[in-house]
Amino acid sequence: MRDWMILCDFDGTIAVDDVTDALLTSFAASEWMRIEADWHAGRIGSRECMTAQVALIDASQQAVDALLDTMIIDPAFPAFVAEAARMDMSVTVVSDGLDYAIRRILAGYGLDYLPIRANRLLHDGDRGWSLQSPFASPGCASASGTCKCRVARDQATTLLIGDGPSDFCLAGTADYVFAKDRLIKHCRTTGIPHSSIANLRDARALLPRLPGLAGIPAAFSQNLPLRRQMV
Numbered sequence: 001m002r003d004w005m006i007l008c009d010f011d012g013t014i015a016v017d018d019v020t021d022a023l024l025t026s027f028a029a030s031e032w033m034r035i036e037a038d039w040h041a042g043r044i045g046s047r048e049c050m051t052a053q054v055a056l057i058d059a060s061q062q063a064v065d066a067l068l069d070t071m072i073i074d075p076a077f078p079a080f081v082a083e084a085a086r087m088d089m090s091v092t093v094v095s096d097g098l099d100y101a102i103r104r105i106l107a108g109y110g111l112d113y114l115p116i117r118a119n120r121l122l123h124d125g126d127r128g129w130s131l132q133s134p135f136a137s138p139g140c141a142s143a144s145g146t147c148k149c150r151v152a153r154d155q156a157t158t159l160l161i162g163d164g165p166s167d168f169c170l171a172g173t174a175d176y177v178f179a180k181d182r183l184i185k186h187c188r189t190t191g192i193p194h195s196s197i198a199n200l201r202d203a204r205a206l207l208p209r210l211p212g213l214a215g216i217p218a219a220f221s222q223n224l225p226l227r228r229q230m231v
């Protein structure tokens with residue numbers, strides 16, 4: 001029997017907008033944009049980029065929370081999680097964003113029980129903020145704060161759902177990918193098995209077909225409730 005683990009990106013995939021960018025736009029000194037340009041140009045990795053940017057945030061916890069409470073998620077995400085649970089597939093949020101922000105936003109939808117692997121946002125109790133990256137991997141070419149391919153290691157069968165560069169390293173090792181936006185082109189040009197999605201409603205619709213899409217023999221997917229229904 002193979003257990004499916006779904007690793008789902010947050011910013012741009014679950015959250016409609018990039019939460020880190022929203023926080024920086026509202027609360028960081030404008031120098032954050034110069035650092036962002038260094039990242040876009042490939043001069044630094046996302047871990048170095050975000051560590052420097054988060055240190056520029058000057059805001060109270062109440063102000064940060066108020067902004068986070070305005071962020072919305074793909075309306076199909078709760079139904080997607082329910083469908084995955086019905087099929088005995090676990091869902092873990094893997095993000096190169098900020099754990100505190102993710103947990104608070106998901107709590108607004110009653111979904112903060114999901115495991116989260118992300119950078120750790122720390123508050124000094126006043127107006128200062130800093131970043132730790134417990135899931136970084138010095139060996140990964142991504143130089144991300146959260147190395148998603150490291151998070152996935154040792155998992156039997158992995159579905160990645162994502163939209164951008166933070167997903168590229170895991171896309172290369174996942175068993176299958178539901179790709180959105182820039183991740184579609186990456187999968188196409190590098191020959192990674194994937195399905196293109198526009199949103200999580202598409203992801204939910206594809207979920208029952210996942211074993212077949214990923215080329216998993218029926219003998220390995222008999223534990224899926226859906227399989228039993230089809231027999």
Ligand SMILES: [Mg+2]
Pocket residue numbers: 009010011012013162163164166
């Ligand atoms: Mg993303």
Ligand SMILES: [Zn+2]
Pocket residue numbers: 137140141142147148149150169170
């Ligand atoms: Zn990696």
